Structure formats: C-alpha cells, structure tokens
Amino acid sequence: KAGVTQTPRYLIKTRGQQVTLSCSPISGHRSVSWYQQTPGQGLQFLFEYFSETQRNKGNFPGRFSGRQFSNSRSEMNVSTLELGDSALYLCASSLLGDRGETQYFGPGTRLLVL
Amino acid sequence: AQTVTQSQPEMSVQEAETVTLSCTYDTSENNYYLFWYKQPPSRQMILVIRQEAYKQQNATENRFSVNFQKAAKSFSLKISDSQLGDTAMYFCALRTSGTYKYIFGTGTRLKVLA
Numbered sequence: 001k002a003g004v005t006q007t008p009r010y011l012i013k014t015r016g017q018q019v020t021l022s023c024s025p026i027s028g029h030r031s032v033s034w035y036q037q038t039p040g041q042g043l044q045f046l047f048e049y050f051s052e053t054q055r056n057k058g059n060f061p062g063r064f065s066g067r068q069f070s071n072s073r074s075e076m077n078v079s080t081l082e083l084g085d086s087a088l089y090l091c092a093s094s095l096l097g098d099r100g101e102t103q104y105f106g107p108g109t110r111l112l113v114l
Numbered sequence: 115a116q117t118v119t120q121s122q123p124e125m126s127v128q129e130a131e132t133v134t135l136s137c138t139y140d141t142s143e144n145n146y147y148l149f150w151y152k153q154p155p156s157r158q159m160i161l162v163i164r165q166e167a168y169k170q171q172n173a174t175e176n177r178f179s180v181n182f183q184k185a186a187k188s189f190s191l192k193i194s195d196s197q198l199g200d201t202a203m204y205f206c207a208l209r210t211s212g213t214y215k216y217i218f219g220t221g222t223r224l225k226v227l228a
Contacts, residue, residue: 003158004158011174029174031215041220042205042218042219042220042222043205043216043218044218045215045216045217045218048215056215058211058215073173086119088192090159092159098146098210099146099147099209099210099213100147100164100166100209102149102164103161103216105151105158105159105160106158107157107158
C-alpha cells in the first residue's frame with residue numbers, strides 16, 4: 001500500500017498570503033489528522049477529520065481551516081499568513097481514528113513565510 | 115488538561131549501549147494509550163511502540179521496551195544495543211478516549227555515536 005502523501009513538499013509564501021496543503025491518506029483510512037511542528041513547540045494538533053466531518057480541533061486561530069473529501073483526502077488552508085506560521089505541517093492517517101490505532105504520518109509540507 | 119513532558123531535549127549514546135528516554139504525562143482519564151514515535155532526520159515519523167494503560171505488562175518490540183508506571187504517570191523508552199539508525203527525534207504521545215487527537219511531548223533528540 002502506498003503511504004500517506006502530502007503536497008507540496010515545500011512552499012515559500014509571504015505574509016498576508018494564503019496557502020492550501022493537501023494530504024492523501026493510506027487507502028482505506030478514513031481518519032486524517034493535521035499537526036504543526038516547530039522546533040520550539042514540538043507537534044501541535046490542528047484538527048482531525050473522519051468521514052468529511054471535523055471531530056476535534058486544536059487551539060489554533062480561525063485562520064487555520066481544513067476539510068475532508070469523500071475519498072478521505074484532506075486539505076488544510078491557512079489564510080493571512082504570519083511569520084510564525086513557518087513550520088513543518090504533518091498529516092497522519094488511521095483507519096477509524098480510534099484511540100489505540102497507530103497513526104501513519106506523511107513526509108510533511110515545509111512552509112516558510114517571509 | 116492533558117500534558118506530555120519530555121525533560122531531555124538531547125541525548126547521546128555509544129553504539130551498542132543502552133539508553134533510556136524519559137516521558138511523564140498527565141491525564142484524569144483511566145483509559146488511554148501511550149506511544150513512542152521516531153522521526154529520523156528528513157524522514158517520516160514512524161511508530162516505535164505503544165502501551166495500553168489497562169495493561170500492566172510493559173510493551174516490548176525487539177530492542178525497544180517501555181517502563182510504564184501508571185501511578186507515577188511515567189512512560190520511559192529503553193533502547194538496547196543502540197544502532198546508528200536509531201539516531202532520530204523521539205516523541206512520546208498520549209491519546210485518550212473521545213478526543214481523537216494525540217498530545218505530543220516536545221521530543222528528545224537522540225544521537226547514536228559510532
């Protein structure tokens with residue numbers, strides 16, 4: 001099976017712009033989670049989607065949003081980019097999102113905001 | 115609030131020796147899972163080992179084992195016979211029922227020295 005894929009792998013944007021990141025989960029996985037990884041904060045949970053519904057959301061401003069499509073692919077959008085949004089954005093998928101399930105991570109999208 | 119704390123930002127170990135990475139957590143729930151994930155340099159995050167809180171027996175996976183102390187809320191990872199390929203960032207994570215999200219620690223950067 002193909003692993004979790006994320007596109008694009010690298011992005012450079014300027015402040016005020018918006019960006020959309022894409023994640024394709026492992027085939028058959030219906031739960032997709034997004035994380036922001038920075039050197040100082042580690043991994044911070046953004047949100048989790050299951051069957052096109054957001055089930056949980058982390059403590060991020062409304063500029064961060066996401067969605068999931070019927071084929072379980074997910075997108076994350078950040079509007080009005082700030083310098084502090086520079087980070088590695090990781091997507092992870094699992095079968096149902098149950099607490100004992102292993103999450104499988106993608107390679108991440110590295111976003112640099114200038 | 116649920117928290118995960120990794121108090122060792124960086125560690126090093128000689129090849130073939132044993133190293134223990136520390137993790138403490140806090141949750142008021144009784145049913146939860148604990149995980150150790152490994153993120154090699156420029157590579158994807160992968161699961162190392164998991165522990166169900168209701169199981170008293172410590173989990174083991176080949177050279178990796180945990181010391182799970184539920185009352186102390188401690189979950190350390192022991193790597194035996196360290197190999198160069200173990201060089202990575204190690205994250206401890208907690209997942210409770212009904213939250214659909216992982217709480218990650220800030221990570222421990224482990225370097226295995228030849």
